Amino acid sequence: MATRIEQVSEDALRLNQWTLYPAMVRLQQQGWIKGAWRKTENNREAKYYAITKAGQKALVEETQRWRRMAGLVDKLLCEQRGFHHHATLCIAAYGFLVAERNRFSPSARAGHVGLSAPEPPPNFRPRGSPRSPRTA
Numbered sequence: 001m002a003t004r005i006e007q008v009s010e011d012a013l014r015l016n017q018w019t020l021y022p023a024m025v026r027l028q029q030q031g032w033i034k035g036a037w038r039k040t041e042n043n044r045e046a047k048y049y050a051i052t053k054a055g056q057k058a059l060v061e062e063t064q065r066w067r068r069m070a071g072l073v074d075k076l077l078c079e080q081r082g083f084h085h086h087a088t089l090c091i092a093a094y095g096f097l098v099a100e101r102n103r104f105s106p107s108a109r110a111g112h113v114g115l116s117a118p119e120p121p122p123n124f125r126p127r128g129s130p131r132s133p134r135t136a
Helices: 002-008 017-029 053-078 083-104
Strands: 033-039 045-051
Touching: 017 033, 045 053, 053 083
Parallel strands: none
Antiparallel strands: 033 045
C-alpha cells in the first residue's frame, strides 16, 4: 500500500508500514474500513482492507471538506496585494496545512491538532479595525 501511494504521488509522499498501520487501525475502529486476513500469491498471510458504506460516505464528506479548504487557501494565496499581506497569508496557509496534517497523522492524538493560539497583547488592534473608545 505504501509503495502504491508513493507511485501515485510521484514520490511526494513517502510512507512505511509503521506509518500506515496505526491509521488503518483507527479507520477500522471508526467503521470506515474492514480488514480480513488472507493468503497472498506467495502463500503468506496478509491483511486485506475494504472500505465500508460508512467509509464511502466519510470519504465523500472529507474529500469535499478538503477541496473547499484547499480552494480557500489557494484563493488567499492568489489574492493580489502587497508583500506583507501575501507573506501573512502564506504563514496562515502553512499553519492550516500543518493542522490538517496533524489531524490525520497516525501519531497525533485523536482530536488533538497540536497548535494553540497565542493570546494577543492587551492593547492589540488588527490593522484596519475600528479603534476602541478611549477611556479617561
